[in-house]
Amino acid sequence: MEDNNIIEVRGLCKSFGSLQVLNDISTDFKEKQVVSIIGPSGGGKSTFLRCLNLLETPSSGEIIFHDVDLCSKKIDINVHRQKIGMVFQHFNLFNNMNVMKNLTIAPIKINGKSKEEAEEKAMTFLKRMGLEDKVNSYPSQLSGGQKQRIAIVRSLMMEPEVMLFDEPTSALDPEMIGEVLDVIKQLALDGMTMIIVTHEMRFAREVSNRILFLDGGRIDEDRTAAEFFDDPHSPRLISFLKKVL
């Protein structure tokens, strides 16, 4: 076992009823690495990502986060989830709270931070993104791109050790995709460990250390970003790339 593995997946299987969606997946995610997951619709990408923070309960296998098996019944999953940020396709900002409340509620209620401290930190993030004028807005008053950037900040407020992104730009109008991808690229430069499910091929190539091809519940290809696109081995990846590029 290498020291700088942040998440290790061992023999992960997941079925919904009789439908086997993940089929014996094993892989590691290292600190400060960006790994993208690409694959056809229904291939199990979301399910895989959601298993990593136990939003879906794996049918069998282990998810080891810092030497702790998250699937174990003995651990308090809530404690570990604080350190695993997640960004959703549909943003999922808390609709009953304004931006400031969205950002500060978890640090205040979970980590016991003071309101002042949490708000100051939130303001710093918002200013960096040029969203400080939205601090009192409600999610319904924001554009998709703004919502997603706020959602990313909401995760960052908990100082996560790894961030999971499930198609963070798929629900956005084309002109807003760039602003969200820029934030993620900046996070990569800052050394954030990230696992990103995406359909943005150029972005994946640019930002990732590694890319996984997930199809039929298996990792069919696991390569560096350049190799993944320039020298694919798996026939299914080759035909997939032909379709999307």
Place this chain on the structure above:
Amino acid sequence: MGFFEQIVAILQQYTPFFLDGIKNTLIIAALSVVLGAVFGTLMAIMRMCKIKPLRWLATAYIEFVRGTPLMVQLMFIFYGLPMVGITFPDVPWIPNFSRFMAGIVAMSINSCAYVAEVIRSGIQAVDDGQMEAARSIGFKYGQSMKLVILPQAIRNILPALGNEFVTVIKESSIVSVIGISDLMYSTNGVIAITYRSLPCLAIAAILYFILTFTGSRLIAVLEKRMKHGRQ
């Protein structure tokens, strides 16, 4: 004497009867909805909980109550409770207290089932993503419910609960058959004295309409307020 003159004449003489009926109708409706809301909430929680027997029990209760006539339920309570030894004592300050209670119990049992469905669908109408986001950030299930889901569900639930109150006002007219002096009972009383059924029924209809229309207007105002509060 024309129809409207008759109505005016009846009102001149019997307004206190009608007012007394309105008072009792409102008391019955309010108590039934409050009790229905309290027990309906418990029922909704049972229906959504993880313990299968509880869930099954709640589902059976809700389906059964919603699938049988209120009239039958009322009779069942009125004749059935004394048979199993449950009687309500007569109290001096409310005449016919035991009948009154039977009516309220039956209406509450009925309302409880509808309220439980209102609450359940109000909670389920909140996007799943809200719960997922709350859980993924590290909130426990209870915290997520309290901080994120319920504040949003309440916006769906309160107006529907208001509608339930309006429905209960109308449906409560049925308790007059067991001799509770609600608005319908008073109306029948006045008919018995005056032998003028149509004008009396017209008065009753108008009074019921005033109650329910005022109720639904109040709900509409409340609903608007809540929308503004959010933005």
